[in-house]
Amino acid sequence: MLIKPGKILAKIESPDDVKNLNQTQLVELCNDLRQFIVDNVSVYGGHFGASLGVVELTVALHYVYNTPYDQLVWDVGHQAYGHKILTGRRDNFHTNRTYNGISGFPKRTESKYDTFGVGHSTTSISAGLGMAIASKYKNEMDRQHIAVIGDGAMTGGLAFEAMNHAGVSNSNLLIILNDNCMSIDPNVGALKDYLTDITTSGTYNRLKSDVWKVLGKMSKFGKSAQEIASKLESSLKSLILHQSNLFESLNLRYFGPVDGHDIDHMVHVLEDLKKIPGPKILHCITTKGKGFALAEKDQTKWHAPGKFDKITGVIRKKEIEMPQPPKYQVVFGETLLELAMQNDKIMGVTPAMPSGSSMNIMMKAMPDRSFDVGIAEQHAVTFSAGLATQGLIPFCNIYSTFMQRAYDQVIHDVAIQKLPVVFCLDRAGLVGADGPTHHGAYDLAYMRCIPNMVIAAPMNESELRNMMFTSQLPGNGPIAIRYPRGQGVMPEWRTPFEQLEIGRGRKICDGENVAILSIGHVGNYVVNACQLLYKSDIYPAHYDLRFAKPLDEVLLNEVFSKFNKIITIEDGCLPGGFGSSILEFMADNNHSAQIVRLGIPDEIIEHGEPEQLHKDCGYDVENIKNTVIKLLEPELAKF
Numbered sequence: 001m002l003i004k005p006g007k008i009l010a011k012i013e014s015p016d017d018v019k020n021l022n023q024t025q026l027v028e029l030c031n032d033l034r035q036f037i038v039d040n041v042s043v044y045g046g047h048f049g050a051s052l053g054v055v056e057l058t059v060a061l062h063y064v065y066n067t068p069y070d071q072l073v074w075d076v077g078h079q080a081y082g083h084k085i086l087t088g089r090r091d092n093f094h095t096n097r098t099y100n101g102i103s104g105f106p107k108r109t110e111s112k113y114d115t116f117g118v119g120h121s122t123t124s125i126s127a128g129l130g131m132a133i134a135s136k137y138k139n140e141m142d143r144q145h146i147a148v149i150g151d152g153a154m155t156g157g158l159a160f161e162a163m164n165h166a167g168v169s170n171s172n173l174l175i176i177l178n179d180n181c182m183s184i185d186p187n188v189g190a191l192k193d194y195l196t197d198i199t200t201s202g203t204y205n206r207l208k209s210d211v212w213k214v215l216g217k218m219s220k221f222g223k224s225a226q227e228i229a230s231k232l233e234s235s236l237k238s239l240i241l242h243q244s245n246l247f248e249s250l251n252l253r254y255f256g257p258v259d260g261h262d263i264d265h266m267v268h269v270l271e272d273l274k275k276i277p278g279p280k281i282l283h284c285i286t287t288k289g290k291g292f293a294l295a296e297k298d299q300t301k302w303h304a305p306g307k308f309d310k311i312t313g314v315i316r317k318k319e320i321e322m323p324q325p326p327k328y329q330v331v332f333g334e335t336l337l338e339l340a341m342q343n344d345k346i347m348g349v350t351p352a353m354p355s356g357s358s359m360n361i362m363m364k365a366m367p368d369r370s371f372d373v374g375i376a377e378q379h380a381v382t383f384s385a386g387l388a389t390q391g392l393i394p395f396c397n398i399y400s401t402f403m404q405r406a407y408d409q410v411i412h413d414v415a416i417q418k419l420p421v422v423f424c425l426d427r428a429g430l431v432g433a434d435g436p437t438h439h440g441a442y443d444l445a446y447m448r449c450i451p452n453m454v455i456a457a458p459m460n461e462s463e464l465r466n467m468m469f470t471s472q473l474p475g476n477g478p479i480a481i482r483y484p485r486g487q488g489v490m491p492e493w494r495t496p497f498e499q500l501e502i503g504r505g506r507k508i509c510d511g512e513n514v515a516i517l518s519i520g521h522v523g524n525y526v527v528n529a530c531q532l533l534y535k536s537d538i539y540p541a542h543y544d545l546r547f548a549k550p551l552d553e554v555l556l557n558e559v560f561s562k563f564n565k566i567i568t569i570e571d572g573c574l575p576g577g578f579g580s581s582i583l584e585f586m587a588d589n590n591h592s593a594q595i596v597r598l599g600i601p602d603e604i605i606e607h608g609e610p611e612q613l614h615k616d617c618g619y620d621v622e623n624i625k626n627t628v629i630k631l632l633e634p635e636l637a638k639f
């Protein structure tokens, strides 16, 4: 179903068309854009509240700046739907996040207006500064660079590293801080309080507008007059805020706060800022979900609600046959609380994903023992390490893809010191519609080479519970438990805890001629493939290794002594992954066998339905079945 844009939006083929609009038409364009986002996301799904919150900002930016010559960098990029729609992708927008369709995030190969590929947060200031300094180097002094970053993304350390550099760069960089007090969940931390403090300081805000007017007038009297006015303005800010302004102390000129939904005012402010050279920050106040009442009210739920009825606001759920298996994340959240009630050493840590990881279950029940530390994966890991030095057992839940941010912390702060931090890597494997920035493809490979690290991957809910139970028992070092996005396979999942032997796998079924070695949830695909193969009188053996590290050497020696054809399967990258570890084991132990490895090839895997992506990568049920048949062809030909 193609969704019709409103009258004004229908005429916008590129930002040049936005520039031709008058004030009234700009307001109409904002209405059209907002409606078009509501219409599309309600039917096709995707991120929602964040894009609604920056409609006016998006229109104002494309109106004032000469994009793509002026470079606009979106942080995270989940709020850039309006930008996509205004920059030539309106008629394709219904393909957003679908297989072969446009990406849900800015992507350089998709459009010249997408200056930087995103998905992970807190990169915009660094990237924008890089662009600004490059422009300076190339003597393109008229070129503007704008990084749009949310208050959530601003909690990440990378933003501060970038501002620290920007403050001494004298480059043409405007940082727009889109402050809606929300991350996915309510934003956290001292910075949030600081921003609220600025926003609500009445005296400051009154004086600020007067100073702004003076500053504008002074520009007519030449540079030095403007400089005096601007110094006056910044000392006034410090004075009134009773403390030095955080951004001003980093040498960034601070402007705002401004109402980010007042398109008229936003246009004027940006026009003014364009004339002020050097690094600067505009603090913009917006409402996440603006214009869709339910999304304004329950901002976490409407961050990415899935498809919904735009009139009633009812979120469409798939028709469910009862009873359904739970999502792995729910099993994690419920089990963590259960364990924490039994073991008072357990603590919970999440970097800004309380709802996504289900850590919110423990946070609600035990607020003093569970922490949302902001979008700060590096800090989450080292903070957990600190807790562990004091005899506590932190369960640090980080999505596989976001853990990439904290790699040195895992090695330097946890593994070298053999601290008992339990890493729970959610969304491991191909995640689907979020695409390449979010696929949890690499954790088996990047964790496997770290000494002292144990890597476990449950094949079902009960295994996840047992792995979590085992990891909090005394005497363990660091452990990473990886599990995928979405549902498991056991509707009755609250099984009693059982201690697992670290590094011990299990035989799922005996067989002949070929052995399949799986790790994690994809073991269920193997079970299904075997069911199909039985119909053709083919009986592969299937082993679930449970631990990618340490490997079960006893089990593997048995496999190599019985089978000379082996298939490995993992929902992770082939280079350096689980299959590679089996090849290494074979070589190191003088075994020989024909090994076929199934998993994510050495390529960037785009977005799409997980089932489709598994098929493309060659490890869905059908491909497993065919791989077995192909491998057995010489044997089968004998009959």
Ligand SMILES: Cc1ncc(C[n+]2csc(CCOP(=O)(O)OP(=O)(O)O)c2C)c(N)n1
Pocket: 050, 053, 076, 078, 079, 119, 120, 121, 149, 150, 151, 152, 153, 154, 180, 182, 183, 184, 288, 352, 353, 375, 377, 402, 405
């Ligand atoms: C490194 C990293 N960690 C976590 C996330 C998940 N994530 C996506 S959006 C988001 C919240 C961003 O909040 P903010 O920047 O304030 O933008 P808003 O959604 O409020 O507009 C988070 C935590 C991510 N994209 N990248």
